[in-house]
Amino acid sequence: MIGERYVNGAVLIGLIALPLWALSADEVFTITLTTRAAILALAAVGLNIALGIGGMVSFGHAVFFGLGGYAMGILAFHAQTFSPLDFGLFALPGTKSMPVIWLVATVVSAFAAWIIGLLSLRTAGVYFIMITLAFGQMFFYFAISWGAYGGEDGLSIYVRNSFVGLDTLMPIQFFGLCFALLCLALLLQWRLRRSPFGLALNAARQSTERVQSVGLNPRQLKLLAFVISGAITGVAGALFADLNRFVSPTMFSWQLSGELIILTIIGGVGRLMGPVIGAAIFITLEHWLGGLTDFWHVWLGTILLAIVLFWRGGVIGLLTGKEGPHV
Amino acid sequence: MNLLTVEDMAASYGASQALFEVKLSLAPGEVLALMGRNGMGKTTTVRAICRLINSTGRLELAGRNLHKLPSHRVARLGLGLVPEGRRCFNNLTVRENLVAAARPGDWTLRKVGALFPWLLERPGQRADSLSGGEQQMLAIGRALMTNPRLLILDEATEGLAPLIRQEIWSAIARLKRESGMAIIVIDKSLHELGGISDHAVILERGKTVWQGRMAELSPEISHKYLGV
Numbered sequence: 001m002i003g004e005r006y007v008n009g010a011v012l013i014g015l016i017a018l019p020l021w022a023l024s025a026d027e028v029f030t031i032t033l034t035t036r037a038a039i040l041a042l043a044a045v046g047l048n049i050a051l052g053i054g055g056m057v058s059f060g061h062a063v064f065f066g067l068g069g070y071a072m073g074i075l076a077f078h079a080q081t082f083s084p085l086d087f088g089l090f091a092l093p094g095t096k097s098m099p100v101i102w103l104v105a106t107v108v109s110a111f112a113a114w115i116i117g118l119l120s121l122r123t124a125g126v127y128f129i130m131i132t133l134a135f136g137q138m139f140f141y142f143a144i145s146w147g148a149y150g151g152e153d154g155l156s157i158y159v160r161n162s163f164v165g166l167d168t169l170m171p172i173q174f175f176g177l178c179f180a181l182l183c184l185a186l187l188l189q190w191r192l193r194r195s196p197f198g199l200a201l202n203a204a205r206q207s208t209e210r211v212q213s214v215g216l217n218p219r220q221l222k223l224l225a226f227v228i229s230g231a232i233t234g235v236a237g238a239l240f241a242d243l244n245r246f247v248s249p250t251m252f253s254w255q256l257s258g259e260l261i262i263l264t265i266i267g268g269v270g271r272l273m274g275p276v277i278g279a280a281i282f283i284t285l286e287h288w289l290g291g292l293t294d295f296w297h298v299w300l301g302t303i304l305l306a307i308v309l310f311w312r313g314g315v316i317g318l319l320t321g322k323e324g325p326h327v
Numbered sequence: 328m329n330l331l332t333v334e335d336m337a338a339s340y341g342a343s344q345a346l347f348e349v350k351l352s353l354a355p356g357e358v359l360a361l362m363g364r365n366g367m368g369k370t371t372t373v374r375a376i377c378r379l380i381n382s383t384g385r386l387e388l389a390g391r392n393l394h395k396l397p398s399h400r401v402a403r404l405g406l407g408l409v410p411e412g413r414r415c416f417n418n419l420t421v422r423e424n425l426v427a428a429a430r431p432g433d434w435t436l437r438k439v440g441a442l443f444p445w446l447l448e449r450p451g452q453r454a455d456s457l458s459g460g461e462q463q464m465l466a467i468g469r470a471l472m473t474n475p476r477l478l479i480l481d482e483a484t485e486g487l488a489p490l491i492r493q494e495i496w497s498a499i500a501r502l503k504r505e506s507g508m509a510i511i512v513i514d515k516s517l518h519e520l521g522g523i524s525d526h527a528v529i530l531e532r533g534k535t536v537w538q539g540r541m542a543e544l545s546p547e548i549s550h551k552y553l554g555v
Contacts, residue, residue, distance in 0.1 A: 199427035201418040209379055210414050214428035214473050237504035 052270030069239025109234020154248025268314030407475030432474025
């Protein structure tokens with residue numbers, strides 16, 4: 001068995017090495033695939049905070065992914081059409097600045113997570129899953145009917161957004177940005193799960209009553225974790241939209257929420273690098289098996305089934321021989 | 328002034344009423360033994376005091392009505408509970424169990440470690456890998472880390488080896504002697520309770536049937552209500 005910190009290190013090195021190799025071999029598509037994996041991993045790191053530490057099975061995390069995507073799409077759309085964003089009482093210009101877009105995506109997703117969390121965390125278990133799913137569907141159908149921003153057809157952005165000092169159209173540079181944000185999110189997750197807040201959140205996952213009896217409010221703990229989780233997933237959505245230069249209602253779809261859960265489970269729920277490994281496996285299967293057969297989801301389902309039945313710690317659990325994370 | 332006042336407390340689990348007329352009071356620094364045979368409402372009483380279940384009647388901590396407060400706010404007012412069954416946070420380590428519960432005050436990791444030295448000798452051990460006695464000491468340590476004014480110990484020595492029981496009783500005696508903390512103890516050992524408690528309350532079918540100074544508890548009363 002391998003120590004978890006070695007597995008984590010190897011995963012990070014692999015994630016850097018692959019696009020660097022692709023750059024030297026002029027395999028641009030591989031860089032794009034790795035970027036996609038890094039973005040999905042970032043979204044799943046967000047989910048992992050809610051699911052892995054807080055025990056909240058959110059089937060609506062695509063809401064935050066979609067909000068991040070649409071934050072990018074709308075701001076960039078107004079920048080490229082030189083039309084202001086009209087809020088009635090005031091108007092704001094669009095922007096193509098990535099940091100500004102990330103900030104807006106974070107704030108919008110965090111606010112949505114706060115509202116959704118306030119309502120959803122009144123429930124638990126299957127009801128929580130259903131409420132978060134319902135929110136996802138609400139946003140999905142709203143986006144479909146939002147004609148001003150493409151409705152069902154989505155919204156194309158013609159130029160990639162900018163970051164000071166970088167040429168974001170260069171795939172390796174855009175990957176570097178995504179990788180840096182992923183590392184920041186991983187660092188946040190690592191610090192968070194060892195902080196008194198993370199410990200209390202983990203305790204709240206185990207027993208609401210015991211946490212209350214030591215003076216902690218489990219709902220508040222979970223709400224804060226849900227907001228942090230949503231904000232991280234929102235930033236991932238903005239990056240994803242920038243990668244594709246396109247946003248559409250599918251970013252809000254329940255299938256995407258399901259995929260985020262699946263890749264987190266495959267990598268290892270609650271494990272630091274679980275979402276990264278899960279995203280890498282997911283993208284590999286999607287690309288490799290998807291090229292062989294249209295039914296690649298069947299194989300993905302088989303892997304998921306095997307992990308749930310036999311390796312409950314996910315791939316990291318399998319490699320390290322430890323079923324659960326130590327938080 | 329009483330630290331805790333409970334009068335005419337009644338509580339139910341759904342349609343089944345468990346408490347009818349519980350009365351007890353406790354002054355700062357006092358130790359109260361809450362006694363009664365199995366199923367007479369001792370644990371339900373402490374759960375109602377901690378607002379883990381709803382109840383009616385008068386319930387005040389230092390003159391403050393607890394009925395409108397959620398349980399975590401009650402705990403923050405200074406009510407520490409060591410629940411029945413040594414319920415630690417199992418997938419956290421010893422140190423993490425203590426840190427997760429910590430609130431500002433005199434009780435720190437070092438002070439809890441002085442009461443139970445082994446806690447600081449094995450800070451990285453997971454709670455679910457501890458023995459029953461160690462888990463119990465950790466549960467007490469965790470409650471102390473909340474810096475309570477009133478500590479409630481629900482069957483703290485149940486199912487433990489005699490040596491461990493002795494260690495826990497010594498720790499409770501030390502708490503009484505050195506901290507000035509008020510304590511409510513639920514236990515079946517009349518002998519141990521007699522040695523440590525100032526007052527006693529006996530519950531019978533969800534009602535307070537006797538209360539007074541521990542020294543006044545006669546063999547007739549204990550035989551009648553406790554069967555010993």
